Amino acid sequence: MINKKLQIAIFDLTDCEGCELQLLNLKDKLLKLAEIADIPIWRLAKTPTEFGPFDVALIEGTPMSRDDIKLAKKVRENSKIVVAVGACAHLGGIPAAVDEKKRDKFLKEVYGDKYKSKAVAAKPLSAYIHVNHFIHGCPIDLDEAERVIVDILMDKNPVSPSHPVCLECKERENPCLLLKSEPCQGPITEGGCKAVCPSNGLRCWGCQGPVKYANFGAMEKNLERLGFKDQTENIMNIFSKERDTK
Amino acid sequence: MKDILDKYICKIEGHGYLKLDYSAAKVQLVVDEGERLFEKLLVGRPYSDAPFITARICGVCPTAHTLASISALENAFHVEVNKDIEHLRRVLLAGQIIQSHALHFFFLAAPDYIGLDNALEIADKKPAVFKMALALKEIGDDIVRTIGGRQVHPVTPTVGGFNKKFDRKTLADLKKRIDANMHFTVETLDLAQRFKYPGDNFQFSISLPRRQAGNFQSNSNNQSSNTQYSIPNTQYWRATQYFALTNGINYDIIGGKITSTERVKADVQDYSLNIREKVVAHSTAKHATHNKESFMVGALSRVNLQTKFLNPKAKTAVSKFKKVKLPSTNPFHINLAQAIELVHFMEECSKLLGVMIDGRDPILKMPYRARKSEAAGAIEAPRGTLYHWYEIDDKGIIKKSDIITPTVQNLANIEHDAEFILENTRKLPEDERYRLLEMLVRAYDPCITCSVH
Numbered sequence: 001m002i003n004k005k006l007q008i009a010i011f012d013l014t015d016c017e018g019c020e021l022q023l024l025n026l027k028d029k030l031l032k033l034a035e036i037a038d039i040p041i042w043r044l045a046k047t048p049t050e051f052g053p054f055d056v057a058l059i060e061g062t063p064m065s066r067d068d069i070k071l072a073k074k075v076r077e078n079s080k081i082v083v084a085v086g087a088c089a090h091l092g093g094i095p096a097a098v099d100e101k102k103r104d105k106f107l108k109e110v111y112g113d114k115y116k117s118k119a120v121a122a123k124p125l126s127a128y129i130h131v132n133h134f135i136h137g138c139p140i141d142l143d144e145a146e147r148v149i150v151d152i153l154m155d156k157n158p159v160s161p162s163h164p165v166c167l168e169c170k171e172r173e174n175p176c177l178l179l180k181s182e183p184c185q186g187p188i189t190e191g192g193c194k195a196v197c198p199s200n201g202l203r204c205w206g207c208q209g210p211v212k213y214a215n216f217g218a219m220e221k222n223l224e225r226l227g228f229k230d231q232t233e234n235i236m237n238i239f240s241k242e243r244d245t246k
Numbered sequence: 247m248k249d250i251l252d253k254y255i256c257k258i259e260g261h262g263y264l265k266l267d268y269s270a271a272k273v274q275l276v277v278d279e280g281e282r283l284f285e286k287l288l289v290g291r292p293y294s295d296a297p298f299i300t301a302r303i304c305g306v307c308p309t310a311h312t313l314a315s316i317s318a319l320e321n322a323f324h325v326e327v328n329k330d331i332e333h334l335r336r337v338l339l340a341g342q343i344i345q346s347h348a349l350h351f352f353f354l355a356a357p358d359y360i361g362l363d364n365a366l367e368i369a370d371k372k373p374a375v376f377k378m379a380l381a382l383k384e385i386g387d388d389i390v391r392t393i394g395g396r397q398v399h400p401v402t403p404t405v406g407g408f409n410k411k412f413d414r415k416t417l418a419d420l421k422k423r424i425d426a427n428m429h430f431t432v433e434t435l436d437l438a439q440r441f442k443y444p445g446d447n448f449q450f451s452i453s454l455p456r457r458q459a460g461n462f463q464s465n466s467n468n469q470s471s472n473t474q475y476s477i478p479n480t481q482y483w484r485a486t487q488y489f490a491l492t493n494g495i496n497y498d499i500i501g502g503k504i505t506s507t508e509r510v511k512a513d514v515q516d517y518s519l520n521i522r523e524k525v526v527a528h529s530t531a532k533h534a535t536h537n538k539e540s541f542m543v544g545a546l547s548r549v550n551l552q553t554k555f556l557n558p559k560a561k562t563a564v565s566k567f568k569k570v571k572l573p574s575t576n577p578f579h580i581n582l583a584q585a586i587e588l589v590h591f592m593e594e595c596s597k598l599l600g601v602m603i604d605g606r607d608p609i610l611k612m613p614y615r616a617r618k619s620e621a622a623g624a625i626e627a628p629r630g631t632l633y634h635w636y637e638i639d640d641k642g643i644i645k646k647s648d649i650i651t652p653t654v655q656n657l658a659n660i661e662h663d664a665e666f667i668l669e670n671t672r673k674l675p676e677d678e679r680y681r682l683l684e685m686l687v688r689a690y691d692p693c694i695t696c697s698v699h
Binding site for chain 1: 252254256280284290291295303354380398401
């Protein structure tokens, strides 16, 4: 065993950087991590030092620009383990809610005819590279982030909860938002977020991604019944990858 | 790979780099984020999606976007909120500013002035400073978590008020925690006013660890080699116009008029007449100007325009400044202004919560009816005035939207200040000139993710 600290690098592609902030919000736990690992690259927090090889690369954001995609591929080549951090890396996130067929039209409307765009499309990280593990949510939950990182450091495979948000919502004795005719996505969304949105009166948006065995068809019917037929695509957009393959 | 990662300015929010012509003193701040097209992806969705979705424009100031979005929608539907809601929103927004300022001041900007590279080095070499940093970041997070439901991307605020009820005890407990941490803000301001800001005393004097411009290089051995450069007898600083929302009564962050140091006074609904965006070839972010001139928004603008409305502790501390006089035209003083605002907004939170816990449990939801209309809303985000505008149809669906972020308003000014520095530092070695420019960009606290939305 060479006496070298673990090399953990943090990268951000196109996104809001909220998940990176959540990692910063680990605060003193981050200092503990720094005792056993080097963080050679974290653009938001420091001047970068050496590029690779990395034991673990945490990648946040949606690969949208050509540079994003190039960087993601290069990080993959230089890393043993790649973790997709947050809904943007995991699912494409809010940026993937844009109708890609209209991207060129929208670009012209926002930037004018002569503009040369940088983004090609908003897709999950796994559309371009192999991802070993995921930290879910928009933004990521601090407890899950800590658990996944510790599991990886201990050579364990982090395991997702595999129960819907509803379970955690019921645990907190919240009144059901679907029964209040809100288009809540809790039943088909992976838990682990402590049902933070419905617990504060906001419907679940599905940012943790689909739960195992999610019944998309039933949710579609439910939305129709509640009068959201026109909005079904907007509401369920975040699950589009899994819905398409069903 | 270095070609991609190496070029970006580190310790700022988002991906940007400088394109420089040293001899001609020309600067372009190239903004390199992918276009996420937020203004377009809102179209066709119900209005109630906007506060949630627009928060995702920026993870550093999501609460500001949510509140600006709500402000625009409430203006559109003529919703008048009660004092309880207004107060709690001010506390929430002040908490957002504390969060963002604490993060930026300590973790991104302060290392430049202290002569270290990053927060971990501060933790190692300046533990007392790091303790202040953590305490202030935590209390900011605490305020936003308690009122907003989560520290990043709030869940409680909604059109007409809050999704959640708060009792007086929750608010009283929060006030206690704020008061217990108040002294850290005063100590932070004391630290900030002792920093050496480039451009003070009519000279650029920088005291920084020497590092090669933009190179990957370990900085472990370089901290002691501080070098002083000074250029006397130049005209400092270039004049610019400072914009913020003001109401003439107190230090405004929600609901005032668009105001500038050159006597602009305009209603928020007329924002597009005063703040014009244009597309620039080198940037995925637009640049905003007023009468074709660049201007500044943010902490220094607010402090410059409203020094007299600062809360008592902040005001007292400012009056005792030895070196800096307000209003200041030195853009590096943005970082000093952030420290001033840390004191001011902690006092503000304590004051507003003090009023709220004296009465009954607050009522935090107003009835309203969505209708066909269009309106703008503006609030003071950590980095300056943030405008949202929506057109809503008779079914409550968003037809059009427009968002102007603070950084879009600052970008042209950053380039002009950078060019000014280049013009006045011709005798300095190139790598030191580059370091100064990076430091300037960081001082502005640009939110590049926000600027491309």
